[in-house]
Amino acid sequence: MESDKDQKVGAYADDRSPSWAAVGGLRTTLFSWSLTLVMAAVFLFSWLAQSIAGRVAFNETRLGRLQDPLTWTQYVTSADFWSRSLQNWQSEFLAVGSMAVLAIYLRQRGSPESKPVGEANDATGIEG
Known part of the structure; x- marks a missing residue:
């Protein structure tokens, strides 16, 4: 699994990150595994x-x-x-x-088919 920094979650989320990627805790965990x-x-x-x-x-x-x-x-x-x-x-x-x-x-943390968890929905071509 990649680091929180690579996945842009929690403290590493930016302004364009989905809100559930930024809040941390259970919501970020659910969002990280939402595709599965x-x-x-x-x-x-x-x-x-x-x-x-x-x-x-x-x-x-x-x-x-x-x-x-x-x-x-x-x-x-x-x-x-x-x-x-x-x-x-x-x-x-x-x-x-x-x-x-x-x-x-939806995101899958660490999956090559998914963009990083904290990446904006409209971002394309970005691998997690």
């Missing part, structure tokens, strides 16, 4: 939504065959769920696109 936190939440939410929608579709097919429906837990541990998940993960356009857009406003 948001991307993890997006991933978990999309996986949850996929499991719910997949279970509904899977159970509709099972009911059409006069088979008992599966609970959510049973579906999440089934081969059908994992097969669908792995097929979706092959398509990374959403992940790459959202990473590019979110990296403009």
